[in-house]
Amino acid sequence: MSTQKLLPGILCPADLRRLPREALGQVAAELREEIVERVSRTGGHLASSLGAVELITAIHYVFDTPDDRLVLDVGHQGYPHKMLTGRRQDFDRIGQLDGIAKFLRRSESPFDHFGAGHAGTSISAALGMARAMLHQGRDHVAIALIGDGGMTAGMAFEALNHAGDLQQKNLVVVLNDNEMSISPNVGALSTFLSRKMSKPMVRRAKGWAKDFLGTLPGDMLHWAHKAEESLKVFFSPGLLFEALNFRYVGPIRGHDLDALLETFENARQMLRNGEGPVLVHALTSKGFGYEAAQQDPVKYHGVGAFDRASGAFRPSKPGPPKYQDVFADTLIRLAREDERIVAITAAMADGTGLSRFAEVFPDRFYDVGIAEQHAVTFAAGLATEGMKPVPAIYSTFLQRAFDQVVHDVCLQNLDVTFAIDRAGVVGADGATHQGFYDLAYLRALPNMVVMAPKDENELARMLRTAVEHPGPAALRFPRGEGVGVAPDPEIKPLPLGEAELLRDGDDAAIVAIGTMVHPALEAAAELAAEGVSVAVLNARFVKPLDAARIARLASRCGALLTVEEHAGSGGFGAAVLEALAAAGVRVPVRCLAIPDCIVEHGNPDQIKGSLGLDAAGIAQAVRTLREQE
Numbered sequence: 245m246s247t248q249k250l251l252p253g254i255l256c257p258a259d260l261r262r263l264p265r266e267a268l269g270q271v272a273a274e275l276r277e278e279i280v281e282r283v284s285r286t287g288g289h290l291a292s293s294l295g296a297v298e299l300i301t302a303i304h305y306v307f308d309t310p311d312d313r314l315v316l317d318v319g320h321q322g323y324p325h326k327m328l329t330g331r332r333q334d335f336d337r338i339g340q341l342d343g344i345a346k347f348l349r350r351s352e353s354p355f356d357h358f359g360a361g362h363a364g365t366s367i368s369a370a371l372g373m374a375r376a377m378l379h380q381g382r383d384h385v386a387i388a389l390i391g392d393g394g395m396t397a398g399m400a401f402e403a404l405n406h407a408g409d410l411q412q413k414n415l416v417v418v419l420n421d422n423e424m425s426i427s428p429n430v431g432a433l434s435t436f437l438s439r440k441m442s443k444p445m446v447r448r449a450k451g452w453a454k455d456f457l458g459t460l461p462g463d464m465l466h467w468a469h470k471a472e473e474s475l476k477v478f479f480s481p482g483l484l485f486e487a488l489n490f491r492y493v494g495p496i497r498g499h500d501l502d503a504l505l506e507t508f509e510n511a512r513q514m515l516r517n518g519e520g521p522v523l524v525h526a527l528t529s530k531g532f533g534y535e536a537a538q539q540d541p542v543k544y545h546g547v548g549a550f551d552r553a554s555g556a557f558r559p560s561k562p563g564p565p566k567y568q569d570v571f572a573d574t575l576i577r578l579a580r581e582d583e584r585i586v587a588i589t590a591a592m593a594d595g596t597g598l599s600r601f602a603e604v605f606p607d608r609f610y611d612v613g614i615a616e617q618h619a620v621t622f623a624a625g626l627a628t629e630g631m632k633p634v635p636a637i638y639s640t641f642l643q644r645a646f647d648q649v650v651h652d653v654c655l656q657n658l659d660v661t662f663a664i665d666r667a668g669v670v671g672a673d674g675a676t677h678q679g680f681y682d683l684a685y686l687r688a689l690p691n692m693v694v695m696a697p698k699d700e701n702e703l704a705r706m707l708r709t710a711v712e713h714p715g716p717a718a719l720r721f722p723r724g725e726g727v728g729v730a731p732d733p734e735i736k737p738l739p740l741g742e743a744e745l746l747r748d749g750d751d752a753a754i755v756a757i758g759t760m761v762h763p764a765l766e767a768a769a770e771l772a773a774e775g776v777s778v779a780v781l782n783a784r785f786v787k788p789l790d791a792a793r794i795a796r797l798a799s800r801c802g803a804l805l806t807v808e809e810h811a812g813s814g815g816f817g818a819a820v821l822e823a824l825a826a827a828g829v830r831v832p833v834r835c836l837a838i839p840d841c842i843v844e845h846g847n848p849d850q851i852k853g854s855l856g857l858d859a860a861g862i863a864q865a866v867r868t869l870r871e872q873e
């Protein structure tokens with residue numbers, strides 16, 4: 245290995261392609277070194293990016309990027325891609341306000357052909373690009389790089405099915421198979437792809453075939469050889485992809501640059517020969533090359549800052565429990581009382597806290613893979629038979645399953661409890677992960693109950709309310725820690741649709757929902773010091789809304805402010821406006837909410853502050869509102 249560093253001289257893949265093949269090992273080593281070093285300081289997606297270093301390097305080396313389009317699924321493994329495409333120096337501010345994103349955005353680089361953050365989109369997008377190239381007479385190819393986790397998303401199969409049907413000649417799908425999603429991957433496909441299962445089976449099958457061949461005379465041997473071939477295919481993971489009209493290549497060693505270069509060159513040649521689409525199946529290890537991450541890829545999937553030498557994380561400051569843990573612990577308590585309760589996650593067992601539930605009730609826990617749509621309809625099916633399913637899905641990922649919520653749950657008025665985590669501003673994960681739209685898309689639905697707790701105690705009470713409610717009900721709660729209230733010994737359900745007056749006042753009213761209730765109380769205290777008396781109502785329910793109470797309060801106080809950590813269009817404030825209009829209440833009203841724009845990554849408190857969604861912003865909004873009276 246040369247002592248001179250190569251990465252500083254690589255500002256784009258064309259620079260990489262000027263290097264001799266023998267230099268690529270050093271490039272990969274430097275990439276890995278730099279990813280560990282940078283992420284140990286800033287936090288980010290570590291294990292997935294380490295596992296994809298050789299794959300991404302080899303793809304950029306063999307294919308003519310950016311004219312050939314590389315599309316990364318999710319984008320969380322894309323740090324080597326960002327480093328090879330001119331963004332090495334920007335890593336110090338990854339996920340921070342005005343810094344580069346942790347995922348992919350078209351606006352960030354001409355090498356990011358498709359924005360991503362949600363799984364399962366890469367093959368569809370790459371197929372669209374490949375098709376466009378044909379329409380426009382461009383002689384280039386599209387390459388989708390997708391993990392075995394991403395491959396559990398239904399959309400990935402929809403795209404494979406379509407690409408196979410089109411016999412798309414300029415498309416390569418690279419399956420980065422490390423047997424991991426965030427947690428160990430699940431599902432029959434995962435088992436099918438798994439070398440652990442297939443290798444001994446193939447070996448045994450080959451052994452039988454050989455013994456059998458030895459007993460055959462003359463021309464029967466020719467047919468028998470063919471049979472041996474089919475047997476190999478039958479026992480190889482390629483069967484599935486070949487059946488979908490893909491040429492299957494693999495499995496290959498995904499950290500062996502020689503093997504990768506040769507395979508991608510062959511794949512490119514196959515496309516030139518008109519033999520596409522091609523699927524390359526590469527076996528990799530998540531966290532490869534950094535011992536701590538390789539040993540525990542779940543822990544090092546997405547990390548905060550850590551000590552590079554030991555792999556140890558900074559001890560977290562003792563604080564209130566996280567909402568996700570309060571949710572999971574409450575569900576465990578409720579499940580002890582009611583054996584109809586089952587919990588469902590779509591590949592987010594740790595993130596939703598449900599891994600705790602799985603430990604206590606392994607038989608009543610389902611990880612369905614990255615399959616939010618299936619998770620919801622599976623829950624609907626369980627509910628038709630009298631079970632009480634609780635799918636826990638992040639707000640941003642539930643967007644995927646909108647029609648399943650409408651068609652399969654709400655129209656049939658089925659007893660499904662939606663625990664919607666990461667609702668509101670998420671911080672470093674950025675625009676693709678913000679949970680801004682759930683109130684709007686849920687409150688429009690018949691039969692649906694929609695709630696948001698002001699603190700962790702109310703979360704527990706809402707969960708009981710939702711589970712006991714005989715129809716569909718949703719509760720949305722934020723990322724991170726609760727506010728630190730002492731836990732109620734008993735979890736009492738809430739009266740459906742009843743708001744809670746937390747502070748009375750005469751000059752104006754604030755009606756807040758969820759995370760905005762406590763800042764609203766602080767704002768009211770600040771205004772009281774200025775001699776302005778402000779009432780604060782905790783709405784608790786977005787649907788059914790406590791409309792009569794809100795109308796009375798608005799009429800009495802003469803001015804009303806709604807506050808929510810959610811998009812203004814169609815959200816909680818919009819529901820209040822509809823209710824006031826219906827009641828014929830005419831007072832000045834303002835709705836404080838996320839504006840109709842894309843909110844990028846950054847520190848959540850900073851973002852909320854900049855949008856006026858904190859005590860100071862709420863107080864200011866009340867002052868402005870009173871000026872309109």
Ligand SMILES: Cc1ncc(C[n+]2csc(CCOP(=O)(O)OP(=O)(O)O)c2C)c(N)n1
Nearest residue numbers: 292361362363391392393394424425426591
């Ligand atoms: C629709 C959707 N659901 C859930 C997630 C959360 N998520 C991010 S990465 C990931 C695992 C991806 O696994 P895989 O594709 O195998 O990549 P690896 O990290 O193993 O390289 C999950 C579940 C997501 N990004 N999108």
